[in-house]
Amino acid sequence: MIEVENISKTFGDTQILYDISAKFERGKSNLIIGASGTGKSVLLKSIVGLVMPEEGKVLYDGRKFLESDKEEKAQIRREIGMLFQGGALFDSKTIEENVQFPLDLLTDMSKEEKIDRVNNVLSRVGLENTNDKMPSEVSGGMKKRVGIARAIVNDINYLFCDEPNSGLDPRTSLLIDELIYEITHELNVTTIVVTHDMNSVMGIGEHIIYLSKGKKLWEGNSDNILDSGQEDLEDFIFASKFMKKLRKTL
Numbered sequence: 001m002i003e004v005e006n007i008s009k010t011f012g013d014t015q016i017l018y019d020i021s022a023k024f025e026r027g028k029s030n031l032i033i034g035a036s037g038t039g040k041s042v043l044l045k046s047i048v049g050l051v052m053p054e055e056g057k058v059l060y061d062g063r064k065f066l067e068s069d070k071e072e073k074a075q076i077r078r079e080i081g082m083l084f085q086g087g088a089l090f091d092s093k094t095i096e097e098n099v100q101f102p103l104d105l106l107t108d109m110s111k112e113e114k115i116d117r118v119n120n121v122l123s124r125v126g127l128e129n130t131n132d133k134m135p136s137e138v139s140g141g142m143k144k145r146v147g148i149a150r151a152i153v154n155d156i157n158y159l160f161c162d163e164p165n166s167g168l169d170p171r172t173s174l175l176i177d178e179l180i181y182e183i184t185h186e187l188n189v190t191t192i193v194v195t196h197d198m199n200s201v202m203g204i205g206e207h208i209i210y211l212s213k214g215k216k217l218w219e220g221n222s223d224n225i226l227d228s229g230q231e232d233l234e235d236f237i238f239a240s241k242f243m244k245k246l247r248k249t250l
């Protein structure tokens with residue numbers, strides 16, 4: 001479980017996050033949702049330590065993160081897999097080299113062990129026998145799968161995904177969501193997904209926090225999000241013309 005307590009973050013004169021607290025449970029796909037520019041990525045970066053909040057605590061299964069020393073931080077970081085926005089693959093490396101990268105960086109496994117592990121996760125994401133391809137040779141959806149394989153190649157406890165569906169068509173998005181959901185349950189990891197995709201919210205939102213202008217306005221799940229009674233959240237959900245029409249029929 002990851003616990004976030006009273007996180008506040010300011011850039012210059014602009015306060016981005018206001019006193020955010022939340023608990024993200026292990027074995028669940030936890031979603032941070034909200035409109036563009038509302039602070040979702042800054043919150044995720046604060047949780048991982050890429051951004052330093054002025055106030056607040058982050059606990060990884062009870063272990064304090066932000067104020068821990070270099071060694072403790074490094075240990076927790078080793079347990080984190082991250083799927084970055086846009087995939088963030090190395091264009092000049094093959095898929096195998098991309099997926100193997102965290103093992104080269106963080107482990108002293110033998111070459112054979114690494115290849116075994118890489119083949120294992122590539123097969124898990126449905127990309128067996130693509131080892132020698134370059135990222136430019138595969139589709140957007142496949143790149144995300146490579147990103148997921150790389151995120152889980154180490155023995156992780158925490159999986160973070162920043163806008164996993166950006167740039168994908170709805171059907172491919174659904175498959176990526178399902179993969180993230182399945183992996184979360186299979187590996188029993190604490191997963192946090194940042195998204196503004198309502199399909200993801202309804203599909204895999206086992207626990208959801210809704211941010212608006214840097215504040216947590218609502219918390220719940222996909223079963224109760226449509227009955228939140230929260231005007232701000234309803235405006236977010238029913239933003240498109242199609243959804244507005246649908247809202248009238250509900």
Ligand SMILES: Nc1ncnc2c1ncn2[C@@H]1O[C@H](COP(=O)(O)OP(=O)(O)OP(=O)(O)O)[C@@H](O)[C@H]1O
Nearest residue numbers: 011012016034035036037038039040041042043196
């Ligand atoms: N390093 C930074 N320095 C200054 N301002 C920043 C920095 N990082 C983010 N911001 C600002 O913080 C605000 C929230 O950004 P953030 O990326 O968290 O939004 P978001 O909710 O993830 O949006 P999106 O869905 O568009 O990615 C924005 O106004 C952004 O310009």
